Amino acid sequence: MRAILFALALLLAAGCTTPKPPLTLAPPRPHVTGSIEFPPPIASKFVPARRVEVWLPPDYFNPEAQRRSYPVIYMHDGQNVFDPATSAYGMEWGMDETMTRLIAEMKIRPAIVVAVWNTTNRLAEYMPPLPSATASRNLHYQAARQHPLGEAYVRYLVTELKPAIDARYRTLPGRNDTFIMGSSMGGLISLYAVCAYPRVFGGAACLSTAWPAAGDGFIASLQNRLPPPQRHQIYFDYGTETLDASYGPFQKRMDSLMEKAGYTAGQNWITKEFPGDDHSERSWSRRVHIPLEFLLGTGNP
Secondary structure, three states, X not given: OHHHHHHHHHHHHOOOOOOOOOOOXXXXXXXXXXXXXXXXXXXXXXXXXXXXXXXXXXXXXXXXXXXXXXXXXXXXXXXXXXXXXXXOOOOOOOHHHHHHHHHHOOOEOOOEEEXXXXXXXXXXXXXXXXXXXXXXXXXXXXXXXXOOOHHHHHHHHHHHHHHHHHHHOOEOOOHHHEEEEEEOHHXXXXXXXXXXXXXXXXXXXXXXXXXXXXXXXXHHXXXXXXXXXXXXXXXXXXXXXXXXXXXXXXXXXXXXXXXXXXXXXXXXXXXXXXXXXXXXXXXXXXXXXXXXXXXXXXXXX
């Protein structure tokens, strides 16, 4: 018995860990670069189950990298992230190609991308809880504003999906290596997530954030809720065409709040305007390398 206990102690001392489950990769797809897995949908207590795609960095299966663990980026509107064949508008972010290129150029740390598909409840699930005084004249968002499900959706990400991803893949599970990213309503819920769960997410990228959907009071409600600037990074951007044309004044108010909270432009916070860019995956794909280098840059911890 003592011999068995001694052998177990040696294994623990050598850093032996529980092996990760074997992966079953999806068949190659014409417009997808790299390896993608579809883990089984999680039965959630908070939101309906949904499809999730997990993109793995190029060296994930290399024998010399088998002890390596990776940062993770969680993305919303997952069907638009990798493949135009599944995208709602036939346009994709091209995250697989951009990640592959930036990793090869050693501009970012290799990372896992978890693309969470949206559902028919998209507007409500991406709508954060709102202050009662918040007002909006946009009828398109009225039902979602009356019954926001953003807290339930983010709780699913934090308490159900993330533990499942950490158990299945070689991840770096801590705050400094866990990020969240989205566009439009996805930008809105990404900002809420990093504010509501600052111990989970170390950074957020909010592209073309749909400020009008949340109404005039949402930004003011964040005054005492922004995460500590010493330990977080937040990225914002917007274009000047189509829906983005109305975002500038909102973003300026948010920028003022960031300054008051102690964030420093160019260090732990970035806001960029892109003249001529519209509200589309095509525009976001052209500039997604900027937040990726900001959050995953090789000079970052």
